[in-house]
Amino acid sequence: MLENKKHFVCDNNKEELTLGTLHFQEANELIRQKLAKCSSLILRNVFAQRYIGCAMPMGKSIYVFGTPGNDMAAYMDGGSIEVFGNAQDQIGNTMNDGVVVIHGRCGDAAGYAMRGGTIFIRDDCGWRVGINMKQYQDKCPTIVIGGNAGNFLGEYMAGGIILLLGKAGSYLATGMHGGVIYLRKNIDLSGITDDLSICPLDDSDETKITGLLNSYSENFGDELDKFTLPDIEEFVKIIPKSARPYANMYAN
């Protein structure tokens, strides 16, 4: 799989590290030491070490074989991480910029309070993914989920984009007051709150979705059985009616 990655193959400045059962503090210290001298790092035998790629800056890449632990790519600041397997909880926690690609599923609260960058998840994701995600100026955090999402997807979402190719769980986008969620028309949306609008796509939505679908296909197309790009006509979007959901909640 790694051999298909153009960026990786062209990079002459790469190293490898086997984590095994190293404690996360030692593992991350080693990772930082290596990345100080190289731009791409392959991690093998990863056994749930937390915080891999924490605050990692632009120009650095990590390729993970095994299962990375919670809070992978937390506060990440422009680096890229590709996981050849499943990821655990809270990947991309408060991530500022960069790219995370998961060739598998991920756990709960991925992209919590994420402000920028993109997370591609090939399969399903857990609960509360994209919670409190926010956007600012040119930063627009984006999460693409190839499978089904757990409950509370996009809760308190304040900005950014979620593209969901599978089914959504309950309590979708509760408290959402910014950003957009793209999902399939055939999903039952009768349970969403009155604060949200379900709208057809406009041209800019179609451009965004097409771009994300193409990236998804580039990342995962060859490893999925009979993957075909879904038709753009199959999607709708959910947006909040107001950026001020609690404007009338308090008496002054």
Add this chain to the structure above:
Amino acid sequence: MLDHSLPKYRVYRDLEECSNCGVCIHSCSNGVHYKSADGVAIKADHKKCVNCLRCVVMCPENALAITEWPQVGVGSSNWTLGYMQDIAKQAQTGAVLLSSMGTPNSYPVYWDHLLLNASQVTNPSIDPLREPMETRVFLGSRPNMLKINERQRKVVSKMPPQLKMNVPVMFSAMSFGSVSLNTQKALAMAARELGTFFNSGEGGLHRDLEDYSDNTIVQVASGRFGVDPHYLNNAAAIEIKIGQGAKPGIGGHLPGEKVTAEVSGTRMIPQGSDAISPAPHHDIYSIEDLRQLIFSLKEATLYKKPVLVKIAAVHNAAAIASGMARAGADIIVIDGFRGGTGAAPKRIRDNVGIPIELALAAVDQRLRDESIRSTVSLVVSGSIRSSADIVRAIALGADAVSIGSAALIAVGCHQCGDCYRGRCNWGIATQDPNLTRRLHPESAAKRIVNLVRGWNKEIEEMMGGMGINSIDSLRGNRYMLRGVGLNKKELEILGVKHAGE
């Protein structure tokens, strides 16, 4: 709909003294004072007055005073005018009542029931005017054992990061958004001058404050506003805000109208949108999860900065603090229920939480009982009103205290409790440029420095009187306290004897 609410205050104008100069009109952002139709006399719209005292202080003739609205209640001590007015407001709006600053309700203030000791004859008192007194405090986790190379006079053990404070006082978290940038600048300048710390609050860090990074504690709350690697590394320490004394258990909403261009840039959210901090951190559902967040911050800052965790003083504070210490917090901050706020639902502020004195005594005792007191430092707040409160807090077991309301009062706050409206006439709790410029950072910083220096001298005098010459010998020294007017249970929780014992 007929508005049933009454004015709270009445503006008293001494017409003999008033020169109709109009300073009061310009002073008031609430539009209380206005010229009458004849264009000469100045009248007052009493209902708009919040009793911030700006006009009273500014009036060159001393012609103004604010009095209570003279309406009597109906004589019921159950259906007070206050409760009836609250019902009227909610019947009209169907909304949650909002409030600011600390609760005004008359719950017991235990500080006022604790008296300090002084030496007489034996263990004589120390004169701080001619003897050195140590008020410096180090905050952070201490290792269980300290290995020292005596020959080289060097500490061999690896010390966790420490915060050095020249005075046992730091400034509580107040975000840009809840207070003006000038207020934050004043706190930052004062912190640098005093050798202590100010706290950014959860609203990010304005670029103008980045120069003060050695005296800055940045806060990470559930909304994660403005949090990125640059922010985390631009501080001496990082505080995880779990709770606040004025509003335990709930999150925060900065209303969209306060999210101006500057606030938006610092919080890194769009202008005009509500800034919502959810009630819980959505990555913390247990002590183990708290540990995960603490270590994610340590990883992001290469273990160079202490991590503080702040909770509101609630019923189980002692057990929670034990969990926090074990979760890897370097410093535990406990905020009592009398602590202030820029905005909190009134019912929460006035009914939820416990007094800081009892929480502090219980937490310190619990950590001692479990032999983990030295693995954390303890900072308390909410509310500290004088140097004597600081001495009491340290004797009850705190390493240092944090002041918010007192620092604001030093720069002009008159506790009118109207912060949430964003029209603070003193330029503190507002983003209106016409009001924020009323607070000059330099002179405000000077006032805060004066206050803390004055307090520090008083602390030295009180310690000297006890025959103690360093804060370290006062910490947890409950023999220096005696209770008055307290029952057995209260004395037991506070761990102090009654006066006379």
